[in-house]
Amino acid sequence: MSYFPLTEEDRKQMLSEIGVKSFxxxxxxxxxxxxxxxxDLPPGVSEFELKQYLENILSQNxxxxxxxxxxxxxxxxxxxxxAVRHIISRGEFYTxxxxxxxxxxxxxxxxxxEYQSMMAEITGLDVVNASHYDGATAFAEACLLALNFNQRxxxxxxxxxxxxxxxxxxxxxxxxxFQIEEIPFNASGSLDMDAFRKxxxxxxxxxxxxxxxxxxxxxxxxxxSDLTHKHGALFVTTGHPLSYVAFRSPxxxxxxxxxxxxxxxxxxxxxxxxxxxYFATTRSLVRRIPGRxxxxxxxxxxxxxxxxxxxxxxxxxxxxxxxxxxxxxxxxCALAVCVYIATMGKEGLKNTALLNVExxxxxxxxxxxxxxxxxxxxxxxxNEFVVKSKRTVALLFEKLYKKGVLAGYSxxxxxxxxxxxxxxxxxxxxxxxxxxxxVKLLGKI
Amino acid sequence: MITNLEKKExxxxxxxxxxxxxxxxxxxxxxxxxxxTPNTKxxxxxxxxxxxxxxxxxxxxxxxxxxxxxxxxHFLNLSxxxxxxxxxxxPLGSCTMKYNPKINEDMAAHPKFAHLHPYQPExxxxxxxxxxxxxxxxxxxxxxxxxxxxxPAAGAQGELLGMMIARAFHRANNDTKRRKVIVPDSSHGxxxxxxxxxxxxxxxxxxxxxxxxxxxxxxxxTNDETACLMLTNPNTLGLFEDEILEIQKMxxxxxxxxxxxxxxxxxxLGVARPGDMGFDxxxxxxxxxxxxxxxxxxxxxxxxxxxxRLEKFLPAPLVDKKGDKYVLNGELPDSVGKVKSFYGNSGIxxxxxxxxxxxxxxxxxxxxxxxxxxxxxxxxKLNGTFVVPYPEYCMHEFVASAEAQNSFGVHATDIAKRxxxxxxxxxxxxxxxxxxxxxxxxxTETESRETLDQFVKVMxxxxxxxxxxxxxxxxxxxxxxxxxxxxxxxxxxxxxxYRDFISQKS
Numbered sequence: 001m002s003y004f005p006l007t008e009e010d011r012k013q014m015l016s017e018i019g020v021k022s023f024x025x026x027x028x029x030x031x032x033x034x035x036x037x038x039x040d041l042p043p044g045v046s047e048f049e050l051k052q053y054l055e056n057i058l059s060q061n062x063x064x065x066x067x068x069x070x071x072x073x074x075x076x077x078x079x080x081x082x083a084v085r086h087i088i089s090r091g092e093f094y095t096x097x098x099x100x101x102x103x104x105x106x107x108x109x110x111x112x113x114e115y116q117s118m119m120a121e122i123t124g125l126d127v128v129n130a131s132h133y134d135g136a137t138a139f140a141e142a143c144l145l146a147l148n149f150n151q152r153x154x155x156x157x158x159x160x161x162x163x164x165x166x167x168x169x170x171x172x173x174x175x176x177x178f179q180i181e182e183i184p185f186n187a188s189g190s191l192d193m194d195a196f197r198k199x200x201x202x203x204x205x206x207x208x209x210x211x212x213x214x215x216x217x218x219x220x221x222x223x224x225s226d227l228t229h230k231h232g233a234l235f236v237t238t239g240h241p242l243s244y245v246a247f248r249s250p251x252x253x254x255x256x257x258x259x260x261x262x263x264x265x266x267x268x269x270x271x272x273x274x275x276x277x278y279f280a281t282t283r284s285l286v287r288r289i290p291g292r293x294x295x296x297x298x299x300x301x302x303x304x305x306x307x308x309x310x311x312x313x314x315x316x317x318x319x320x321x322x323x324x325x326x327x328x329x330x331x332x333c334a335l336a337v338c339v340y341i342a343t344m345g346k347e348g349l350k351n352t353a354l355l356n357v358e359x360x361x362x363x364x365x366x367x368x369x370x371x372x373x374x375x376x377x378x379x380x381x382x383n384e385f386v387v388k389s390k391r392t393v394a395l396l397f398e399k400l401y402k403k404g405v406l407a408g409y410s411x412x413x414x415x416x417x418x419x420x421x422x423x424x425x426x427x428x429x430x431x432x433x434x435x436x437x438x439v440k441l442l443g444k445i
Numbered sequence: 446m447i448t449n450l451e452k453k454e455x456x457x458x459x460x461x462x463x464x465x466x467x468x469x470x471x472x473x474x475x476x477x478x479x480x481x482t483p484n485t486k487x488x489x490x491x492x493x494x495x496x497x498x499x500x501x502x503x504x505x506x507x508x509x510x511x512x513x514x515x516x517x518x519h520f521l522n523l524s525x526x527x528x529x530x531x532x533x534x535x536p537l538g539s540c541t542m543k544y545n546p547k548i549n550e551d552m553a554a555h556p557k558f559a560h561l562h563p564y565q566p567e568x569x570x571x572x573x574x575x576x577x578x579x580x581x582x583x584x585x586x587x588x589x590x591x592x593x594x595x596x597p598a599a600g601a602q603g604e605l606l607g608m609m610i611a612r613a614f615h616r617a618n619n620d621t622k623r624r625k626v627i628v629p630d631s632s633h634g635x636x637x638x639x640x641x642x643x644x645x646x647x648x649x650x651x652x653x654x655x656x657x658x659x660x661x662x663x664x665x666x667t668n669d670e671t672a673c674l675m676l677t678n679p680n681t682l683g684l685f686e687d688e689i690l691e692i693q694k695m696x697x698x699x700x701x702x703x704x705x706x707x708x709x710x711x712x713x714l715g716v717a718r719p720g721d722m723g724f725d726x727x728x729x730x731x732x733x734x735x736x737x738x739x740x741x742x743x744x745x746x747x748x749x750x751x752x753x754r755l756e757k758f759l760p761a762p763l764v765d766k767k768g769d770k771y772v773l774n775g776e777l778p779d780s781v782g783k784v785k786s787f788y789g790n791s792g793i794x795x796x797x798x799x800x801x802x803x804x805x806x807x808x809x810x811x812x813x814x815x816x817x818x819x820x821x822x823x824x825x826k827l828n829g830t831f832v833v834p835y836p837e838y839c840m841h842e843f844v845a846s847a848e849a850q851n852s853f854g855v856h857a858t859d860i861a862k863r864x865x866x867x868x869x870x871x872x873x874x875x876x877x878x879x880x881x882x883x884x885x886x887x888x889t890e891t892e893s894r895e896t897l898d899q900f901v902k903v904m905x906x907x908x909x910x911x912x913x914x915x916x917x918x919x920x921x922x923x924x925x926x927x928x929x930x931x932x933x934x935x936x937x938x939x940x941x942x943y944r945d946f947i948s949q950k951s
Contacts, residue, residue, distance in 0.1 A: 003544055003736075003804070005893035006815050014822045014894060018838075026817050026838045027716055029685040034717045039586050044805030047548055054552055054799060060572035063560035067569075071562045074786060081481050083517055085554065091531030092524035095545050098742040101871045102932075103862065103925040106466070107527035108741040111520070114469050117943035121506035127941050131743070133598035136786040144642075164786045171760075171782030172605075175612060175643035218500050247500050261786075270553070271573050272563030272787025273598070274744035286939060292742065296946055297935035300920070304466045305930035309939055315601070315638035316876075320647040325638035328599035328732065328747075332740030342469055342516045346508040347478050354485045354492060361495045362487075380500050401566060409564055428482055 072425025073409035109306035112294035115338040124251020125280040129291040132277025135261030136168035146234035152205030160213035163414035189377030216384030243382035266340025276333035290324030355428035356383035384425040473509040538873035538885025541733035549796035574771035589720025590750030603728025603747030604639035623672035683839035693723030712841035715810030735797035746793040815890035842887035863921035
């Protein structure tokens with residue numbers, strides 16, 4: 001057993017120094033009927049055998065990279081610079097604890113500070129925590145914060161927000177008396193303003209919408225934001241963070257909270273996790289933000305130092321009065337985001353965002369020309385868009401899958417009103433040849 | 446007196462050799478690029494059509510511009526300012542800072558896993574579904590529960606899910622009065638926070654003089670409004686709740702459920718199972734007991750296990766086996782709903798399974814045996830130098846107190862900070878709240894006897910310093926990049942971004 005430094009001799013001597021004859025004396029307080037249950041599991045193996053065993057199982061997977069994938073819908077395959085994995089694989093980072101002892105954690109603390117700074121720039125807001133479990137939980141906690149903040153009963157959430165985000169929010173709110181109402185989308189896939197105006201009243205504490213929304217559409221949120229604020233509610237937005245480099249940022253829409261999935265910024269698909277939820281807000285809400293914050297200060301010798309700050313919000317201090325129960329978060333993923341942004345740099349990020357716009361639009365325009373397919377929503381997009389097919393999506397997907405193509409995400413299950421619709425994503429990882437191939441296949445079916 | 450030259454040298458020394466605390470923004474220079482992606486090929490007119498001006502970002506984000514070698518050096522130098530399990534001993538109570546095997550990382554980075562999209566067709570993800578399925582079987586066998594959800598991202602999220610399940614269970618029984626959750630005063634902060642977040646009223650009960658749940662207190666607190674008792678066993682004093690069978694009987698008789706906070710499961714592998722003790726809901730911290738790394742604060746994973754009668758409330762989807770196929774079963778009409786996107790922190794689940802298969806049941810039993818031996822060894826060796834308020838055999842951790850050192854004006858935190866000078870991370874201090882000047886020590890099974898002996902020597906030296914030169918402790922650490930940052934100032938005047946820093950400077 002390679003992970004145990006104690007030798008048999010050590011154990012014997014230590015037990016005798018403790019003053020017991022056998023290990024069992026140490027667990028004497030465990031009631032006899034409970035002690036040492038028989039557990040039917042196999043014994044340990046060598047690392048060599050282990051690796052063979054696991055690789056054999058993993059070989060039963062066929063990954064998105066082994067196929068031609070146009071799947072996105074909340075989890076995106078972007079290019080990740082090699083430097084990211086090398087840096088986050090440093091034991092000094094990934095085997096460190098939460099930086100409660102600032103003197104022994106300046107590395108982690110400074111990277112958190114830099115992550116906060118970068119994400120504040122990208123979202124156009126003042127304060128960013130580090131971090132949430134994922135986009136969906138960040139979204140749920142954002143709505144909870146807003147409702148608790150202005151002591152109102154209702155959250156209006158756009159139906160065009162990611163279905164999993166809405167589902168998770170519903171679960172989080174199920175223990176409270178808060179009500180959730182869905183704002184429908186109109187024929188062009190955007191938020192239905194007429195319906196929204198009718199739904200908005202003084203009981204509404206929070207309005208939540210996406211841009212880009214789940215259909216990939218970048219929405220004009222000026223009016224939504226204005227109306228929300230006029231009614232004294234808080235405005236929560238969610239969206240693909242890389243889009244904010246090219247399109248208007250949540251700050252520019254005057255969002256009170258911006259939240260969502262930061263996975264697209266340097267984190268591999270990994271079958272849905274671990275990812276990292278970003279959560280940005282305005283200065284006026286800083287004392288209510290859930291989760292950890294790093295701040296800059298000075299040490300006793302006047303040196304620049306970083307610490308976890310405003311901890312009076314957190315569970316280890318406030319217990320049942322805390323702003324959230326979050327403790328363990330996704331810190332290492334936040335570090336990956338920080339390193340990704342630093343490595344890509346200002347120009348690299350902008351360029352990547354534009355590449356996404358280019359690939360997705362170019363693909364949309366070509367699919368639109370194919371017979372048997374329609375593009376029902378024509379608005380501006382970042383890197384994904386909706387296609388309507390003449391055939392059933394399940395059949396279409398199956399045919400394409402057999403040809404090694406993941407065509408996208410079928411929308412019917414979450415949106416019965418969107419029969420035969422699916423979501424297609426094209427990031428910068430798709431080449432011209434990939435797009436050609438896909439369009440050709442679609443045309444043939 | 447420090448001369449000007451010495452001052453200059455000090456500044457230089459801070460700037461070179463990786464000691465600089467310069468921000469990456471301060472190292473940025475316009476025009477530096479890394480060229481990691483191809484350029485766009487579209488005409489500017491086309492891009493303008495795709496990004497209409499009303500939707501275009503107006504204020505450019507201020508982001509760093511550096512070359513790749515500079516970025517790598519920046520972060521690697523920062524990494525050197527951290528203590529970590531790979532470089533230091535962490536006697537950090539309740540945190541289980543054990544060694545994180547390297548093979549775990551290789552498996553999680555494996556291209557056959559890392560490039561799996563969560564929405565791929567089931568037939569293309571049979572490998573990872575099988576791993577989820579087998580992992581669940583292992584967790585069931587180790588805990589004595591009937592079904593696990595792998596969805597929660599962390600222990601606290603597992604607790605939240607547990608609260609949801611408790612509420613759903615009572616509701617299904619038309620028992621809507623149960624709005625209270627009981628926690629002992631020695632519990633982790635997340636317990637009351639999770640219960641409150643989900644709208645439960647928290648009732649805190651005092652521990653008895655043996656550091657355990659006081660049965661009389663518990664009887665008084667429990668009634669037909671009690672939804673659940675949240676308990677850690679062994680508790681945060683490192684003591685086994687030896688009246689657990691009486692506790693579970695009392696709670697169940699009054700219609701309440703029993704929740705197990707698995708933060709201290711490292712004591713129990715092969716020793717005892719929460720399922721056998723009568724717990725109805727269990728969460729495990731895979732980043733503690735099952736060796737997945739702490740990552741500087743996360744990510745972890747907090748799977749939740751339940752008894753048969755609660756199975757139908759688990760979040761969807763669950764992984765089932767139909768014939769020789771693994772399927773994602775989303776048809777759970779009584780489910781509390783989803784608590785997280787997709788299926789959980791898959792990469793962490795894969796790491797934990799790698800660890801379990803490596804050790805096997807014999808190795809996992811050895812984990813708890815050695816963890817308990819190491820903790821008792823340290824307890825025994827430190828007892829006398831430090832007050833150990835509950836003088837009995839502990840499980841995987843124990844709590845000492847700096848009460849004796851207090852009379853010299855030295856606090857637990859000073860001892861913690863001084864330990865850093867000797868290359869040891871600090872123990873957990875001031876927790877649990879019921880011990881004055883608490884110093885909570887959990888050595889884990891992956892530390893050698895030599896390291897423990899060294900730790901004892903240093904603790905004895907620090908005790909001596911407390912008596913002879915308390916100032917040394919109060920100003921500690923002396924050898925780290927910074928010492929005693931001004932936390933009050935940081936909270937009073939929060940500088941949380943580079944932009945804050947710049948605007949405060951000007």
